Amino acid sequence: DAGITQSPRYKITETGRQVTLMCHQTWSHSYMFWYRQDLGHGLRLIYYSAAADITDKGEVPDGYVVSRSKTENFPLTLESATRSQTSVYFCASRQGMNTEAFFGQGTRLTVV
Amino acid sequence: DQQVKQNSPSLSVQEGRISILNCDYTNSMFDYFLWYKKYPAEGPTFLISISSIKDKNEDGRFTVFLNKSAKHLSLHIVPSQPGDSAVYFCAASDAGNQFYFGTGTSLTVIP
Numbered sequence: 064d065a066g067i068t069q070s071p072r073y074k075i076t077e078t079g080r081q082v083t084l085m086c087h088q089t090w091s092h093s094y095m096f097w098y099r100q101d102l103g104h105g106l107r108l109i110y111y112s113a114a115a116d117i118t119d120k121g122e123v124p125d126g127y128v129v130s131r132s133k134t135e136n137f138p139l140t141l142e143s144a145t146r147s148q149t150s151v152y153f154c155a156s157r158q159g160m161n162t163e164a165f166f167g168q169g170t171r172l173t174v175v
Numbered sequence: 176d177q178q179v180k181q182n183s184p185s186l187s188v189q190e191g192r193i194s195i196l197n198c199d200y201t202n203s204m205f206d207y208f209l210w211y212k213k214y215p216a217e218g219p220t221f222l223i224s225i226s227s228i229k230d231k232n233e234d235g236r237f238t239v240f241l242n243k244s245a246k247h248l249s250l251h252i253v254p255s256q257p258g259d260s261a262v263y264f265c266a267a268s269d270a271g272n273q274f275y276f277g278t279g280t281s282l283t284v285i286p
Contacts, residue, residue: 094272105181105264105278106219113272121273153218161207161226164274166218 065089069154069167076144076174084139084170086154094157095137096164097121097129099150106153112137144174178202179267181277189285194252196280198265201246205267209274210239210250213262222263223250255284 067088076082086095097109108121110129118129126148128140137156141148151171157164180199188194196210206227211219225232225239225248232239238251248265262281266274 096274098276103278106266106276108273108275111272119272155218160270160272161268163209163221163224165221166211168218169216 067154067156067165067167069152069170072168072170074170074172076172078145078174079143082141082144082172084141084152084154084172086137086139086167088135088137088154088156088165090156090158090165091134092156092158092165093134094159094164095131096155096157097127097137097139098153098155099123100153100169101150109139109152141172144172146174148172149174176201177278178205179265179275179277181263181265181280183280184278185281185283187283187285188255190257191254194250194255194259194282194284196250196252196263196265196282198248198250198277199246200248200267200275202267202269202275203246204269205275206270207268208239208241208248209266209268210237211264211266211276212259213264213279219264252282255282257284257286260284 070085096111098106112118112131154167155164209224210222213219240249262279265277
């Protein structure tokens with residue numbers, strides 16, 4: 064299916080465990096982003112990537128790791144999950160500057 | 176520090192009337208602005224955008240206005256419909272790669 068997909072949709076993990084959220088887009092968009100949505104904070108940027116093998120930190124990168132070996136994939140890893148990382152995570156992609164971003168359906172992560 | 180602010184967490188409007196959602200920003204380097212709509216348990220979907228070289232952009236029932244001197248953005252929905260009930264986020268970007276989002280306004284359109 065064309066578009067941007069995230070997996071899993073829901074995940075419960077324990078404190079201290081490593082967890083990876085997957086993001087895949089079929090448009091060959093150059094830019095990809097990871098956001099988290101929390102009440103009272105809106106959408107905050109975690110990491111973004113301008114192209115394969117190019118990544119950069121956003122507003123709230125601590126505790127997260129990303130990679131982008133292929134243009135279509137942009138996984139987000141929580142190396143040692145904490146309760147404060149309980150959130151809804153959105154992946155997005157855009158073709159270039161001054162274009163809209165398209166979002167995935169989100170992953171609801173609960174850290175217990 | 177929040178560079179994009181939506182000061183009204185919620186808004187209720189009667190069906191058929193105009194909905195006006197507001198957004199303020201602090202960074203004068205922002206040159207591209209967008210509005211997104213979000214339903215529960217779904218990702219945000221793009222609604223409308225405007226470049227800083229314009230002051231208005233229309234798309235059907237949706238119009239975005241940009242006042243650069245006031246650093247203010249607004250979205251007008253007319254006429255409002257019950258299906259418009261959702262959370263609306265404004266976003267802005269500069270010459271860099273990032274979007275900066277507001278905290279959202281929850282719109283309820285009352286039938």
